[in-house]
Each structure stands twice: as structure tokens, then as C-alpha cells.
Amino acid sequence: MSTMCALHRALFTGRTVIRSRTCRPMMNNMLPQLFSCFKTANQRNFHSLIRMAAPLRSTVKSITGQSRQLLPGIRKSATQASTPALPAYTQKAIGWWLVGCSGMVFGAVVLGGVTRLTESGLSMVDWKLFKDMKPPRSQEEWVAEFERYKQFPEYIYVNKHNEMTLSDFKFIFYMEYAHRMWGRLVGITFLLPAAYFLKKGWVSKALKPRLAIYTALIGFQGFLGWYMVKSGLQEQAKSTDVPRVSQYRLASHLGSAFLLYSLFLYQALGHLLSPNKLPDTHLKQFVKLRGLSHGVMATVFITALSGAFVAGLDAGLVYNTWPKMADRWIPSDLFSYSPTWKNIFENPTTVQFNHRNLAESTVIAICGFWWMCRKAPLPPRARLACNCLLGMAFVQATLGISTLLMYVPTHLAATHQSGSLVLLSFAIWVAHELKRMPK
Numbered sequence: 001m002s003t004m005c006a007l008h009r010a011l012f013t014g015r016t017v018i019r020s021r022t023c024r025p026m027m028n029n030m031l032p033q034l035f036s037c038f039k040t041a042n043q044r045n046f047h048s049l050i051r052m053a054a055p056l057r058s059t060v061k062s063i064t065g066q067s068r069q070l071l072p073g074i075r076k077s078a079t080q081a082s083t084p085a086l087p088a089y090t091q092k093a094i095g096w097w098l099v100g101c102s103g104m105v106f107g108a109v110v111l112g113g114v115t116r117l118t119e120s121g122l123s124m125v126d127w128k129l130f131k132d133m134k135p136p137r138s139q140e141e142w143v144a145e146f147e148r149y150k151q152f153p154e155y156i157y158v159n160k161h162n163e164m165t166l167s168d169f170k171f172i173f174y175m176e177y178a179h180r181m182w183g184r185l186v187g188i189t190f191l192l193p194a195a196y197f198l199k200k201g202w203v204s205k206a207l208k209p210r211l212a213i214y215t216a217l218i219g220f221q222g223f224l225g226w227y228m229v230k231s232g233l234q235e236q237a238k239s240t241d242v243p244r245v246s247q248y249r250l251a252s253h254l255g256s257a258f259l260l261y262s263l264f265l266y267q268a269l270g271h272l273l274s275p276n277k278l279p280d281t282h283l284k285q286f287v288k289l290r291g292l293s294h295g296v297m298a299t300v301f302i303t304a305l306s307g308a309f310v311a312g313l314d315a316g317l318v319y320n321t322w323p324k325m326a327d328r329w330i331p332s333d334l335f336s337y338s339p340t341w342k343n344i345f346e347n348p349t350t351v352q353f354n355h356r357n358l359a360e361s362t363v364i365a366i367c368g369f370w371w372m373c374r375k376a377p378l379p380p381r382a383r384l385a386c387n388c389l390l391g392m393a394f395v396q397a398t399l400g401i402s403t404l405l406m407y408v409p410t411h412l413a414a415t416h417q418s419g420s421l422v423l424l425s426f427a428i429w430v431a432h433e434l435k436r437m438p439k
């Protein structure tokens, strides 16, 4: 038995050990005392060691209160215990900051959706990190900006015929401007506190490389946004086509935002939620549920990506009936494009068909998962997360069907888009609650 292990046993008798983040710093502070305790007890007499460590144990209990959780099994290694301790409040601060970052990404997704739905996304015809930050201010500047917009396909093929006025242009410009500025704000909300926390030494060793990944993802997100807009500013294959951004790029932009959101949220929950107290007796069942919760998370993510293709191709307008597509379960033009694989990403009928079927399968999978969870002795918080997931799956499907039946009105489509993030959040929460299950 390693020295650390013996010390742990001394402090927390039997098979129970305190593993929460709150306790670790205190454990480390008390190590010198524990070592002397250990020496006095002369290693062989383990029971007297336990006796001597008892006062320390009650100190830990009184400091941490009842909030920390007890987990079965001693899993903490000597190396883990010897890493420098971070006070609990620093981890809470980091947790809330990450919640804030995920909230900002959520806001960016909603704003991006509304920008697309109001057909405002192609109003700013270039991209400069700093110059973009000031909108036109004088009448001359607005006129010049409008003249520049008039050179691009969206005006030439659509808005010219709609007799767009300068004030119409100002509306779509401000929508896109707000989305771009929000994107910059996400960067600032992440980077400034990150620099502060790093300087203060509050960031754990494990979190440091993740912060680097988040930074890269935020930058990549901005790049993808511009790359997507660029595709809508080019001439379309046929001059009669309505100018729109590439559905591939839209799906990448949305997918990368969803990924960033998920990473922030998962990490935040890790910092804020204390581990669950779980029964030791249903080990296999919990491991299985944990695996399934990841499956549910992935299914929701893939369904959302398929939704981005529907949005990118305006495929929500091709068949506006449910459950059948027109009067058929399988529409006749499902594979009308050649080669066949193109239908999956480019044929609006197939894209809508896939999204419907993926969404319905996701709802069924969530129902099955919920049923399995119902039979397991889950702690109350994990059960609440499961119930929320199930409820939201039905809300989201209802929103999707209503969006379809009502020919994609902006408010419903935007709510459906936000709903997908809420559903994903519940899936992440469930997976997080099950994370603490013993393997």
C-alpha cells in the first residue's frame, strides 16, 4: 500500500474516501500533519493510525460541511494528490465563467439564425477584424455602403426586383453587424478572463490545453463565418438561382458553434456540480447508461447538423405536410440527383427526409434511454436531468413539425433552432451526471 493510500485510509476509514475538489486542497494542506501522524503510528499499527487521524478527519468535515460527496472506492493516486491544490472558490469562478462563455455562444447561434432567417447575412460584403467595428455613420457613408452591396448577386437578382430602399438595407446591415459584433464579444468574454485566471494560477494543468483548443475554435468559428458568407457573395451556378450560402459551409459554421457550446458547457458542469453519491450495487447498469448517454448526445448533435442542411437549402419549404411527405411516406424524387450520394447533401427532398427521420429516431432513442434510466436507482439530480431531456425532446419535435407545417415562419424557425441547443444541453447534463458513475 502506498503512503498516500495509507494516509487516505487513515483519514477516511474503510472504503470511503473524499474526492471532491473542495476537499483536495485541504487534504494537501494537511499532509504534513498527516505524515507526522503516520510516523507516530509506526505504519504497522493501522488502527492506532486511524484513531490518531480522527481529529483531522472531523476538521475536514467541519470545514467542507455536508456539501462534499462520498464516493466508493479509493481511486486517488499519489501523483494526483501531490498536484498543487486550487482553492474551491477559484474553480467555482472558472465554472461560472465557462457557463457565461457557453451562454454567449448560445446567443451567437440565435442571432446567427435570425440573421439568416431575415435574409440579412449577405449585407456586409467584406470582412475586416477591426474596420468592421464601426458601422457607417453619415448619410454619405450609408449610401456608399449600399452602392457596394448593389454590386453583389443578392441585390442584383433579388432585392433590386423587391425595390429595396436604403432603410431596408440599414435593417439587414444592422442584423449582420450585430451578429459579427457578438462574435467578437464571445472572443473577449473568453480571452480576457482566461488571461486573468492564467495569471492568477487558477487554471489546473488539465484545463490549460483545453483553453488553447477553445481559443483555436473561437478563431476558427470566425473564419468559417466569413468563408460561409463568401460563398453567398459569388455568382451562383445558374444566374436564376437565388443567392444563398453553401449549405456545407453553413452546416460547418453551425456544427462548430454547437461543438464550442458543448465543450464550454461540459467543462463548466465539471467545475460547478459536485459528484453524485452512487450505489455500488448497480455498477454494470450505470456503465451501460453512461455509454448510452454519449450515444444520445451524439444523436442529437447529428440531427442538429442535418437540420443545418435543411436550413441551408431552404428545404423546409419543399414538403409542408407531416407525418407523410405530400401523400407518400417515401417521396418519389428522393434520389433524383446523380450521383446518388449528392442527394444526401444537395437534394432538398432527401435533406428534409433525412432530417425528419433522424429527428424521429432521436426522440425514440431518448424515450428508450429514459425508460432504462427509470429502472435504475439514479440520484435525484440525474433523474431530473433525464426527465428534462425527455420533455425537451417532445417540445423540440413539436417545434420542428410546427415550423414545417407553417412554412418556416421566422419566429418558429428561430425557436426551433434554439430548442436544439437546449436539447443538446440536457443531453450534456445527463452525460455529465452519469460521468461520475464507477466504471
Ligand code: HEM
Binding pocket: 113, 117, 254, 300, 303, 304, 305, 306, 307, 308, 310, 311, 312, 314, 315, 316, 322, 355, 356, 359, 360, 362, 363, 393, 396, 397, 398, 399, 400, 401, 403, 404, 408, 413, 414, 416, 417, 420, 423
Ligand atoms: C431532435 C429533434 C430535432 C432537432 C435537434 C432539430 C434541429 C434542427 C436544427 C439545428 C435546425 C437548423 C436551424 C437553423 O440553422 O436555422 C433545424 C431546422 C429545421 N428542422 Fe429540425 N430538429 C429536430 C426535429 C425536427 C422535426 C421533427 C421536424 C419536422 C418534421 C423538423 C423540421 C425542421 C425544419 C423545417 C427546419 C428548417 C428551418 C429553417 O429553414 O430555418 N425538425 N432543425
